[in-house]
Amino acid sequence: MNLFQGALRAETRKAWSSAMPWAVGGASLLFPLVGSLFMVIVRDPEGAKALGLLGTKARLSGLTADWPSFVSLTLQSLAVGFFFLSALFTAWIFGREWSDGTLKLLLAVPARRTRVVMAKFLVTGAGGVCTLMVMAGGALLVGTALSLPGSSPTILATGGLVFAEVGLLTLTFCPWVAFFAGLGKGFLVPLAWTLFTVAVANVTAVLGLGAWFPWSVPALLAGAGNSASPGPESIFLVLLTGAAGIAATVLFWKWADHPK
């Protein structure tokens, strides 16, 4: 058996034997559900108010209860929510080796560390794509169940493309989370890094510099902040950031001392 395939099998087994993929998949369904709640409130503000829901705030947001608004809401929640979920999954895939003390089992084995790291990235990526599919499927089901008006193949196709673009670009931030999992030897530092990037992404977006800060780009593509959609140079910057993150993580695993 090829040692890369072996590493991939090992990482897949480790990922699927725990509750984490199910927890992430379940949490990803919250976002379309929250979107549907907004739709319900907007469609029947008085009824929602009677139920104690935030009708006024939802009305003030300028939403309408139709497919274009629902797609827009889903995309914006994707940009932030999926970023957190994918970061959590990545921090767990990489950071657990330190927190469980199992890193040493991966270091003196015939499967080279580059292969182990790339197998972890593949599992992370596959988990991310599955989460995206769950989110997209959930949104479609919820939107259909609410019988929202304004559905058209164009809206769904365009929304689907942007959804895929935002989701896949968000996944390119995972390597830096993985790098900080190694540097911080566990979960806390990568999660702190995630919060830090979200905070800076917000600030740069407000300052109008979001197109030049990779972590802002997916949210801008999703239509957050009503800013202009970032150009190809921004997309290139995001991809470059992801590639740099992969390189940094591989180099860290290969060359850093692992005394614990």
Add this chain to the structure above:
Amino acid sequence: MSAAIEICGLVKSFGSVKAVDHLDLRVDRGELYGFLGRNGAGKTTSIRMLLGMIGPDQGTVTVLGQRVGRDRGPWHRVGSLVESASAWPNLTVVQNLRTLADLHGESAPAIDEVMDFLELTPLADRKARALSLGNLQRLGLALALLPHPELLVLDEPINGLDPAGVVQVRELLIRLARENGTTIFVSSHLLDEVSRTATKIGILHEGRLIKELDRTELDQRLSRRLTMTTPNPAAATRALAKAGLPVTAMAETGDLDLGSIPAELVAPVLVAAGVPLTRLSVQSEDLEDYFLRITGGQR
């Protein structure tokens, strides 16, 4: 044939702390090498450098004829258990073994074999997080044995094992060394255990190898002393002193310490002086005493 382990001039510092200081060590194939040292002596750092987990500041490590680097070494022929045993907690015993086998390119039959060998078969489907400390240690050993290693590197392998487990591991190590010709490099703070199994012993102190002895040398160097118990120690002391055999009283027990005086010289003197003798025994200094003596430690 090249040595199983050859360490030359190994140096490693963490900040201002020199963990390993110009360590030179050679372990021949088939040896069962006991690597001793107090806490902080540099044993685990040395073992991690041996396994390429830490890069040395200076020096080289060669394992089974191949130079070790951070991600380079003959790892398909080496099994290891470093510090406490670890396993992926969400995986069962058999899944842990399969996972490591995947990283080794090993086949499934090796898993059954090693589980039988360490009596883990009844626990095959139990999650590692639900194992007792002793069984986790057993799993750690199984993971180390999985690649059918030519060299087995074990750091404190009997930690957490019950007395039966300790005996089992001791017998396992001896069997692996004798029957399979496996070279075993084992560190332990349980000096008595090491003294029972090792064919060679190295003592590490403050990052340096201060003593290296083979089995015969160790037995010779462990000093022996004669002690005796008598109801009349004052008379015994006088009689022996008159015969030119100086003794000292042992404050804690009241026994007499005769040092290295041969036992056959003592008995006739006491019989001639009419001093009754309750006990006469030769006490060997154990490895622990020897270790503390040469590292300047105290009980």
